[in-house]
Amino acid sequence: MKQRSKIHYAWWTLVALSIIVGIGKGALNNTAGLFLTSITEDLGIGMGQLSLYFSVSAVVTMVFLPVGGKLMAKYDTRFILSIGILLQAGAFALFGLMSSVWGWYILAVPLAMGGVFITVIAGPVIINQWFKKSNGLALGVLSAVGGGVGAIAQPITAGLIDGFGWRSAYIIIGVASILIVVPIAMLLIKRSPQAHGVQSYGADEVATGQENQQATEEIGISMAVAKKSTALYALMLFFFLITSIASFSMHIPTYLTNQGFDITFAGNVMGTYMLGILFGSLLLGYLVDKIGSKYTAIFAMGSGVVAISMLLFSGSNTAIITFAVGLFGLISSSIGIVAPALTSTIFGKKAYSQIYSTASLGLAISSIVALPAYGFVYDATGSYISVLYALIVMLVINIGCVFIAFNDKKKMVEKGFWTE
Numbered sequence: 230m231k232q233r234s235k236i237h238y239a240w241w242t243l244v245a246l247s248i249i250v251g252i253g254k255g256a257l258n259n260t261a262g263l264f265l266t267s268i269t270e271d272l273g274i275g276m277g278q279l280s281l282y283f284s285v286s287a288v289v290t291m292v293f294l295p296v297g298g299k300l301m302a303k304y305d306t307r308f309i310l311s312i313g314i315l316l317q318a319g320a321f322a323l324f325g326l327m328s329s330v331w332g333w334y335i336l337a338v339p340l341a342m343g344g345v346f347i348t349v350i351a352g353p354v355i356i357n358q359w360f361k362k363s364n365g366l367a368l369g370v371l372s373a374v375g376g377g378v379g380a381i382a383q384p385i386t387a388g389l390i391d392g393f394g395w396r397s398a399y400i401i402i403g404v405a406s407i408l409i410v411v412p413i414a415m416l417l418i419k420r421s422p423q424a425h426g427v428q429s430y431g432a433d434e435v436a437t438g439q440e441n442q443q444a445t446e447e448i449g450i451s452m453a454v455a456k457k458s459t460a461l462y463a464l465m466l467f468f469f470l471i472t473s474i475a476s477f478s479m480h481i482p483t484y485l486t487n488q489g490f491d492i493t494f495a496g497n498v499m500g501t502y503m504l505g506i507l508f509g510s511l512l513l514g515y516l517v518d519k520i521g522s523k524y525t526a527i528f529a530m531g532s533g534v535v536a537i538s539m540l541l542f543s544g545s546n547t548a549i550i551t552f553a554v555g556l557f558g559l560i561s562s563s564i565g566i567v568a569p570a571l572t573s574t575i576f577g578k579k580a581y582s583q584i585y586s587t588a589s590l591g592l593a594i595s596s597i598v599a600l601p602a603y604g605f606v607y608d609a610t611g612s613y614i615s616v617l618y619a620l621i622v623m624l625v626i627n628i629g630c631v632f633i634a635f636n637d638k639k640k641m642v643e644k645g646f647w648t649e
Contacts, residue, residue: 238419239359239430243367245417246355247374249310252406253347255379257321260386260402264324267395274330282333284597289341290349291593297345298586301354309346310414314407316343322403325396347410349589353569354582359422362431362518365525365570369514372565376506449577450638454646455584460575460637467526467630468568468591470623473599474533475561477620478502480603481554484540484613494547498554505558513559513566522570526631529563532556533624541617564592571631575638577647 261283269279301309320340327333356367382402389398422429455461485498516525539553572585606616641647 237430238427239367239422241417242355242359242419243370245413246352247371248378248413249314249410249418250348250352250371251375251378252410253314253317253344254375255377256382256386256402256406257317258344258348259379260382263386263390264395264399267390271395272328272330278330279333282330282337284601285334285337286341286344287593287596289338290345290596291590293342293345294349294586294589294593295583297342297350298583301346301350301586302580302582305420306351306355307414307418307420310351310418311411313343313346313351314410314414316340317347318343318403318406318410320403321406322400325399325403345586349592350582350586352565353572353585355418357569357573357578357581359429360431361429364573365514365517365519365522365566366511367514368517368566368569369510369512369562372510372514372562373507375565376503376510380503448647449579449581450575450584450641450646451648452580452583452587454641455576455580456587458637458641460634460641461584461588463630463634463637464568464571464575464588465591467571467627467634468564468588469595470591470627470630471560471563471568472592472595474620474623474627475564476595476599477603477616478557478561480607480613480616481557483607485550487607487612489545490547490550498551501551501555502558502561505555506561507558509559509562510566513562517566517570522567522574523631523635526563526567526571527628529559529567530624530628530631533560534621536560537617537620537624541614568592571634575634579648 265279268274316339320336320338320343323336324333327336352371353368356364356371360367386398386402389401393401450458481498481502485494513525513529516528520528533556536553536556536559539549539556543549543553568588569585572588573581576584603613603616607613
């Protein structure tokens, strides 16, 4: 199979995928918080009551992830992505018709099911199919574009809510997301490189002389072996902890105001955090390709320790605090880049979508546990200091998880479990 144009189709796939995932994350998931105040004031619903739908969504995500991984591996990618956005964005649009909090609880189910495909599985799985070379860079671009879409979508959504009301804003964003994503998925995304008549990007360099390219792409650990491995559970713990650590970003504005800074400074610092995610995504993607996922993961966790330590001991130095929060953006970038890269390196391509979706259960569990836990600690102590120390401990544990997973991989390879 030979490449048909100067620009490999993998790059067009990445452009299409970045738009799809960016809309799912940036325009749908990341704007959800902007609606809460308007809804609670309009319908007389308590903030706690309404916010529970996030927990419902997280539980559904946890339950549906293993199923989603199997469906992604079995059926046409274009079909799965189209169904995914219809579920996620369709539920989002239907929020605009609800008058009872139960509507959010019920619609959180299809919202989460669609989100599993669009925001969790699609990016790593499709990039793994298309990129033999520059896999880390592709993941970095995907994460960076998602952050960029989110930065654009936030003010647009706020303007729609202010100008047309929260009901119309829900419907406009939901319908627009479907109208953008479905054509892109159907026209630009292909089931596989082989279905498009090309090799994966860089496959001729990575696997020179291989007669059966499809077979070489499927080398790795089987799901049956992975389920019994220490590496899988170390990876699940890594996913759980990295997501728990990153979710503290939601509490950073409160932490800063608690330290005596005003809301304007907190807002500016969170802008630096978004830039940290954007540039951190590109940096981590580059490092994955250059030094491998193992050392990139250790670098990212070490950067997190430095960032948290600076927050703890910076006092009132605004420059140090701003830099620390920007550096903390590397942790959020790690979820979309380091975690899937570790999965690919440790387990190979053979059962990637199933193994990645199973490991991502740690991500879903964290979404249920971490955010409210930090809030309860703050309510009980009036401070986030103990939480910051806990984050450092989590980062150190994650470094340990990386070493454990790679040692177990070595044992599996020695036992002959790394097969086609």
